[in-house]
Structures are given as C-alpha cells and as structure tokens.
Amino acid sequence: MSKARRKNIPVIPKSCVFEIPTAYQQTLSNKRFLLMDYYLKRAKERVVIFSSDQQLNLLFNSDVIFIDGLPVVFGLLPNRRTTTYVDLFKRLKEEAIAINKVFEPKQVVSDFESALVSAIRATFPNASHTGCNFHFVQAVHRNIANLGLASEYTHDENMRDQCRQLMALSLMPIAEVEKQFKRIRALVSPSLDDLFVYFERQWINGCVPLSLWNANESDYRTNNIAEAYNRRFGTRIMKKHPNFWSFLQLIQDEHLRFEHITIQLASGASGSKPSTNKTAFQRRFETLNM
Incomplete structure (x- = not known):
C-alpha cells in the first residue's frame, strides 16, 4: 500500500505555503x-x-x-x-x-x-x-586542524599528549579544571599557544559554562549512539537526494524502524552487536580521553 501511494508524489513546493497530503x-x-x-x-x-x-x-x-x-x-x-x-x-x-x-x-x-x-x-x-563529551573533543580536534596542527598532532607524540591532556580536562573534578589548565599551559610547547588561547576563550572564560562541558559527575558523557544514528540517517538522505516529499517518506520509514525496535525491546531482545567500525571508532574516542 505504501509503495502504491508513493507513486503519486506531489509537486515539489516552491515556497513554505502548501498543503501536506493525507x-x-x-x-x-x-x-x-x-x-x-x-x-x-x-x-x-x-x-x-x-x-x-x-x-x-x-x-x-x-x-x-x-x-x-x-x-x-x-x-x-x-x-x-x-x-x-x-x-x-x-x-x-x-x-x-x-x-x-x-x-x-x-x-x-x-x-x-x-x-x-x-x-x-x-x-x-x-x-x-x-x-556531549564527544562533541567537546570533536570541537578541540577541529580547532587543532584549523590551526594547521593536524600533521604535527599525528606525528609528534609529545605534542599529541599535551593536546590530550587538554581534552581530558572535561573528565576532571570541576573544581580542579582551571588550576590544571594553567599547569598544562605553563608546560606546553610554543606551537600550541594559539590552541590554548582558543581553549581559554571558548571553554574556560567563554560562552560555554564549565559546568556544561565538564563530564566528571555525569552518568551520560556522550551521545555516541545518537551520532551513529545521525550518520546512518545522513547516509540515507544523501542516497535519496531528497526533496521535501522524499524526506517525509524517509522519516515515515524511520518511524516504522522505531516501531520494530520498540517491539524488540519490549520482548526482551538486546541491542544489536556493534559493528567492527563502530567498535574501532569507540576505541579511538576513548583513547582521546586517556
């Protein structure tokens, strides 16, 4: 039935004023x-x-x-x-x-x-x-790349360790963060000065409260499960080259998937075993916080 009704796809709207068919x-x-x-x-x-x-x-x-x-x-x-x-x-x-x-x-x-x-x-x-601690680490990584430090981060173990200490501040007791930030900054190589200026401006004294990005006492440090879903959903969108109607078809499919997952969980089924790629990704993420 769903395939039959999808043959009659409406005209792609050119403005925000249009009717959504039943x-x-x-x-x-x-x-x-x-x-x-x-x-x-x-x-x-x-x-x-x-x-x-x-x-x-x-x-x-x-x-x-x-x-x-x-x-x-x-x-x-x-x-x-x-x-x-x-x-x-x-x-x-x-x-x-x-x-x-x-x-x-x-x-x-x-x-x-x-x-x-x-x-x-x-x-x-x-x-x-x-x-989300994953987003926090990702933001610091992105700034490392934007500052042209990606190659040095990859090949210089000492520099990489200093960057990881910076990222690991999110896992320390909140009362220790500023003191440890100053300690790390006093020891880093000059090539990381701009990175520490960014970090202090954005995360220590910036618009993001320390209590928001510090994950020391949080039971939910990341939403990696959500990120995995977003990657899968994004891949499906790219394959479809969606217009408004194909996007609605996609979220109808996602609702059907939601129903199936709900039924499986209600019957006592466990989650699916993580793929090799997902396990490797999680291992890399955990390594960043060591």
Whole structure:
C-alpha cells in the first residue's frame, strides 16, 4: 500500500505555503504522524513537527533526553534561533498536558549550540543539562586542524599528549579544571599557544559554562549512539537526494524502524552487536580521553 501511494508524489513546493497530503500526515500504518504545522512571523516561516502517539509517550515518560538521539520527534524548523527552540519545547509541554503527562526531563544531553543551550536553560530550568563529551573533543580536534596542527598532532607524540591532556580536562573534578589548565599551559610547547588561547576563550572564560562541558559527575558523557544514528540517517538522505516529499517518506520509514525496535525491546531482545567500525571508532574516542 505504501509503495502504491508513493507513486503519486506531489509537486515539489516552491515556497513554505502548501498543503501536506493525507498520505504524508500519517505513518505507514495509517496512524497520525503530523503533530504540528504552524507559521512564525506572519506566515514567513513555517514549522512542521512529526511524531506518533507512541513516540510522544516514550518522550514524555523519559527522565533523560538526548537531543539528536533516537528520534521520537522530527522537527523541520526554519532557523536555529533560541526563540524557535523555546516555542517548540513549550508546544511539546502543552501536548504532554493534553494527554495528562508532563514533559519535564531530569537530564538533557546535547551539543553546545548556543541557541539550543539557552532554550534548554529557559524551558527546563530544573533539568541537569550536560554537554556531549564527544562533541567537546570533536570541537578541540577541529580547532587543532584549523590551526594547521593536524600533521604535527599525528606525528609528534609529545605534542599529541599535551593536546590530550587538554581534552581530558572535561573528565576532571570541576573544581580542579582551571588550576590544571594553567599547569598544562605553563608546560606546553610554543606551537600550541594559539590552541590554548582558543581553549581559554571558548571553554574556560567563554560562552560555554564549565559546568556544561565538564563530564566528571555525569552518568551520560556522550551521545555516541545518537551520532551513529545521525550518520546512518545522513547516509540515507544523501542516497535519496531528497526533496521535501522524499524526506517525509524517509522519516515515515524511520518511524516504522522505531516501531520494530520498540517491539524488540519490549520482548526482551538486546541491542544489536556493534559493528567492527563502530567498535574501532569507540576505541579511538576513548583513547582521546586517556
């Protein structure tokens, strides 16, 4: 049935004002999937949110939320402004109230996007907000490359060890971080001066609070599972060269996958064995924090 209805793909929209056919408002099992469809700024910006009743129940019953984790809400947003994120979170809270639940997670794990961080702080003030340690290490690595130090990092063991000490600050007791940063900086080679200037500006005295990126007391240091999902999802998107309708077809498929995973977990099945590549990736990540 799903293949038959997909033969009639609508015209690709040229603006944000268009109708979403019923076939795309439902899951592949013909249940409601389109949750919200509204405009911001006098119909100039549109927000479209998809989530099934089953996914919403899982979201509202979860104490820990991984932003960009296993998706239970697909949000097509026009921008990455704090106000847009806050509006979405508040609407989800209203959805929870409508079904006699609450959307008040005890912990939120996300990346360090400033608008998202501000929105989480404003909407979930009582939640413990933890930054993903993988994203933290990735950001430092990216800066090493941007400063032209990638080759030296690869071939100079002493320099690599100094960089790893810098990355490992996220795993130290928070009261020790600034003192240890100063100790490491006093010992490093001059070639790393710019890297330490960046680190102090961004992570010690910058816009990212130390309490957000320090993972010493966190039970959830990374959202690597979410990153693995994002890579798989991104690969599927690239293969499809998606327009709006093919993207909706893709998230309908993802909802079907969600249903299958939920059934497997409910029956007591364990997660799939990590692939060789995934195991190797995790080993490299752990090595960075040694």
